[in-house]
Amino acid sequence: MDKLIVTVVAFGLIAFISWWFFGKHAVKEVAANQAADQQSVDVEVSGGYSPSTVVLKQGIPAQINFNRKDASSCLEQVVFEDFGINDFLPKNEKHSVTIDTSKPGEYDYACGMNMFHGKVIVK
Amino acid sequence: MSIKNRFVFSLIVSLPMLIEMFLKPFGFMLPGHEWTMFLLATAVMLVSDGPFIQSAWAAFKHHHANMDTLVAIGTATAYFYSIYAMLTHQAVFFESAAFVVTFILLGQVFEDRMRHSASGAVEKLMDLQAKDATVLRDGRLVSIPLSDVAVGDIIQVKPGQKIAVDGVITEGQSTIDESMVTGESMPVTKATGDAVIGSTMNSTGTFMFKASKVGDDTLLAQIVEMVKKAQTSHAPIQRTVDKIADIFVPAVLIIAIATFFVWDVLIGASLVSSMLFAVSVVIIACPCALGIATPTALMVGTGRSAKLGILIKNGEVLEAANTIKTVVFDKTGTITAGHPQVTDIVGDATQVLRVAAALEASSEHPLATAILNRAKTTVVTPAKITNFAAIQGKGVQATVDGHAAFIGNDKLLTDYTLSAAEQATMEHLQQEAKTVVIVGFAGKVIGLIAIQDAPKASSAGAIAALKREGLRTVMLTGDNARVAAAIAAQVGIDDVIADVLPGDKADHVKALQESGPVAFVGDGINDAPALTTADVGIAMGSGTDIAIESGGIVLVKNDLQDVVRALELSKHTFKRIKFNLFWAFIYNTLGIPVAAGVFFGLDLSLSPELAGLGMALSSLSVVASSLLLNRTKLTSAPAVTA
Structure with missing residues (x-):
């Protein structure tokens, strides 16, 4: 009987893990708050970036305000490869990153170890 | 709480448990045994392990799993099982949970320190x-x-x-x-x-x-900017690694569950040992060594080359530099100095130069500059002149020290004659594609001066070094074939493509690419398309801004030896990346079956504590191996200056 329970639980867990991590889950896109000559968006850093995809308008100076809540050393750095940005995010503090919005496109960013990913869409 | 403080805390709290582990065979027990262990482990779990669990949970909500997930699940399993075991009076494993946390934090403390020293290059520059x-x-x-x-x-x-x-x-x-x-x-x-x-x-x-x-x-500031960009960039090989890392952690969790299932249900081992195998799998598999294998090597490699005056713009360039089969050079300003220089003086050098400089002082001919520069560097004071006059198409003449003096090309020979020896020397120099001027004083020829846009002193050595590496060297130039061949012979280049129109350089590079990846070395505006077309564009730092912008590697010193050094450093760095990745992969792929108890029959297995220690060591060894790049010997390196 014990063995049966273990078997069922084990396979159940495997199925759940496969679905949770490998399955397709919709990613929410969030647009930046627009002002006349400035746009900004807040991104919370906790086990990833939320929202992980932000949309910026082309040609308007933009800032992404990161706020790291997570103690993981993985997430303490944010790297925008395309812009040459490699910033340290102080814990529980707002840290702004200025994004060059002159060219439209999709720009990926990641944590220092490239384990967590986010995306900036300029259009 | 910083990583270091978390480590110190868990180390101090774990110590009594460690002492008990060693002294247990001699009959020593902590007062209050299991309950003391429970309290100590709980403190470690809350203070030191807490952030791992928080981070793992936050990642889980994002459908992500990372190394914190593995640490959190591994330690939590050991801890909660031990509480159950304590209440049902079975053997407990509180120390396992505490030790794993301690070891992993130890690894992170060191890793942190080394990572900062690897990324220190930019700050040092600033x-x-x-x-x-x-x-x-x-x-x-x-x-x-x-x-x-x-x-x-x-x-x-x-x-x-x-x-x-x-x-x-x-x-x-x-x-x-x-x-x-x-x-x-x-x-x-x-x-x-x-x-x-x-x-x-x-x-x-x-x-x-x-x-x-x-x-x-x-x-x-520009160097700093370039180095920063290079250090945050990823080598293409990293993309493969990322894809693997993304599915790695969930896959490990599945393997751990399967391990437990096989040992418990199929083999029929005890609940305790089945669980220990599963926990070991989770702990050993932390893929952080994999994650830092490329970035740390890239950082150290680009940082070191920047110190040598070689700016490598990104990881892609670095990886491409490894596959180069042909190195193509622009001639003017790259192989040569880019402006005419006096290469030979025939006759009494001081006297010839003194007269020549005096005559050329008022001339605006480009060759005059070469003669005046030579007079300046050899500290010859030009003589005083009067009655200066230009002889159309032939040269100039004037009165120097009371005597008639002249300087000019071989058309002057209708008025003066050269000795047979001088005639031979002149022809020999002209065959080397040098421009020869004749200097006369008091009615007779006193010497010859040969002028050429001569190769830089380092060019021949650099090209020889590239050939030793088995690379084909090619020179592209807009100059005529005779000049090109003469320069090529002086520096020992393999092939020459002369009479190239400025717009056609990129096409020639493309044609050469058919036989393998090509590096192009150049400095001018007209080199920009070729620099971009080539697999690796190497721009001379003295070159135009547009050339520097188009190149993937910039040589601050304009020294061709740096081409050799740049390629060599790229090779070393890339080799180190592959080496790091190999070890990180081997570690994980071999570690998992060992931890899962596949070799249990051979008495080869890992306890969760050992797995935690191994995992810390693997990250450390990768970072240390990257830092070793700073010490790699370069065959082409100059004497090291502190």
Whole structure:
């Protein structure tokens, strides 16, 4: 009987893990708050970036305000490869990153170890 | 709480458990045994392990799993099982949970420290900047902060001071140590009209200079910007690694569950040992060594090359530099100095130069500059002249020291004759594609001067070194075939493509690419398309901005030996990346079956504590191996200067 329970639980867990991590889950896109000559968006850093995809308008100076809540050393750095940005995010503090919005496109960013990913869409 | 404090805390709290583990065989027990263990482990779990669990949970909500997930699940399993075991009076494993946390934090503390030392190159570069400058304002010298210096300011630099920004000397002269920017260890002498680089060290004299570039435009600021971009970039090989890392953690969790299932249900081992196997799998598999294998090597490699005056723009260039089969050089300004120089003087050198310089002093011919420069460097004072006159299409003549003197090309030979020996020398020099001028004094020819855009001193050695590496060398030039062949023979280049129109350079590079990846070395505006087309574009730092922008590698020193060094450093760095990845992969792929108990029959297995220690060691070894790049010997490196 014990063995049966273990078997069922084990396979159940495997199925759940496969679905949770490998399955397709919709990613929410969030647009930046627009002002006349400035746009900004807040991104919370906790086990990833939320929202992980932000949309910026082309040609308007933009800032992404990161706020790291997570103690993981993985997430303490944010790297925008395309812009040459490699910033340290102080814990529980707002840290702004200025994004060059002159060219439209999709720009990926990641944590220092490239384990967590986010995306900036300029259009 | 910082990683270090978390480590210290868990180390102190784990110590009593460690002592008990060693002294247990001798009958020693902690007072209150299981309950004490429970309290100590709980403290570790809350204080040191808490952030791992928080981070794992936050990642889980994002459908992500990372190394914190593995640590959290591994330790939590051991801890909660032990509580259950304690209540049902079975063997407990509180120490396992505590030790794993301690070891992993130990690894992170070291990793943190080493990562910072790897990324220190950029900060060290920025520290080179002067803090303030002595500027001429309203006729008085005032000291102002660096940020207030504007283009056009006249700045005074005293011996031992740092030069604040880029500019041109307006007054005075000095020797300047530019090693921090160019990597060149010999100080250079500079006088009025020479360019100085911000952040370099003035050594002997006092001089004034006019600021031409400030703030983000200075060479140093641009170097810093480039190095930063290179260090945050990823080599293409990293993308494969990322894909693997993304599915790695969930896959490990599945393997751990399967391990437990196989041992418990199929083999029928005890619940305790089945669980220990599963926990070991989770702990050993932390893929952080994999994650840092590429970035740390890239950081150290690009940082070191920047110190040598070689700026590698990104990881892609670095990876491409490894596959290069052919190196194509632009001629003018790349292999050669880019301006005509006196290469040979036939006859009494001092006398010939003295007369020639006197005659050319009033001439504006480009060849005249070459002769005057030579007179200046060999410290020959030109004679005084009168009755200066140009002979159309032939040369110039004047009265020097009371005698008629002339300088000109071989068309003058209708008026004067050369000896047979001089005639032979002249023809020989002309065959080397040199321009020969004849110098006459008091009615007879006293010597010949040969002028050529000569190869840089380092070119022949660099090309020989590339050929030793098995690379094919090609020279592309717009010059005619005779000049091109002469230069090619002097430096020992394999193939020459002459008479190339400026717009066709890129097409020639493309054609050469058919036989393998090509590196192109150039400096001019017309080289920009070829620099972009080539698999690796190497721009001379003295070149035009557009060439520097198009190149993937920039050589600050304009020395062709740096082409060799750049390729060699790229190779070493890339080799190190592959080496790191190999070990990180091997570690995980071999570690998992061992931890899962596959080799249990051979008495080979891992306890969760050992797995935690191994996992810390693997990250450390990867970072240490990257840092070793700083010590890798370069065959082409100059004598190392501290």
